[in-house]
Each structure stands twice: as structure tokens, then as C-alpha cells.
Amino acid sequence: MDAPESLNLAVLAALSQRVVDQYKERGIHEVTLTGKHLYQSVPTEDMFDLETDFAGAFPIGSLDDDLSELSNLLDDSTRCPTAVDMERLGNVLRAVSQVLAE
Numbered sequence: 572m573d574a575p576e577s578l579n580l581a582v583l584a585a586l587s588q589r590v591v592d593q594y595k596e597r598g599i600h601e602v603t604l605t606g607k608h609l610y611q612s613v614p615t616e617d618m619f620d621l622e623t624d625f626a627g628a629f630p631i632g633s634l635d636d637d638l639s640e641l642s643n644l645l646d647d648s649t650r651c652p653t654a655v656d657m658e659r660l661g662n663v664l665r666a667v668s669q670v671l672a673e
Contacts, residue, residue, distance in 0.1 A: 594671070602670040607634055610666070615658055637662045 594600075611629035637659040644650055 607666045
């Protein structure tokens with residue numbers, strides 16, 4: 572199956588809400604991210620290049636930094652979200668996914 576050529580951001584928001592609602596119905600309202608502070612990060616510009624040979628160590632990312640910057644975004648309604656904020660959100664969602672899978 573081929574990937575879609577585009578994704579409506581409203582669909583992304585609706586999917587996110589559905590997933591959250593389902594977990595809340597199961598009584599899961601939050602996850603503990605203890606032990607999930609630092610992570611190895613594949614640069615976004617490289618993650619879809621399946622021919623790239625990743626030699627050496629990956630850069631290190633920080634969920635604390637990601638969450639701090641996302642909190643700043645929520646607190647400042649004049650701040651314009653960026654592609655980096657979307658990447659930060661993705662990092663947090665990956666950590667949450669791992670905790671829920673454990």
C-alpha cells in the first residue's frame with residue numbers, strides 16, 4: 572500500500588483525540604515518563620532516506636527540553652508553532668507509545 576500524498580492536519584488532530592479518548596475510557600489519563608529523559612535521535616531529514624548508512628552515534632535529544640518548549644508554546648498564544656515543535660511532539664508521542672506498550 573502506498574503512503575498518501577497528503578495528510579489533512581485536522582485528520583491528524585482527530586486521530587490524536589480518538590487515541591487519547593480511548594485510553595481515557597480505559598482509565599489511563601497520564602503516563603509516567605521516568606527513565607525516558609534522553610533519547611537517540613535520527614535527524615528528520617534522514618529518517619525517510621532508506622539508503623542512508625548511519626555510521627557512528629546518533630545525536631542525543633531530551634524529552635525534558637521537548638516538553639519544556641511545547642509548554643512554552645501552550646503558554647504563549649502569540650508564538651507560532653514550527654516544524655521543530657511538530658518534531659518535538661513526535662518525540663514525546665514515541666516515548667508515550669513505548670510506556671503504553673510496556
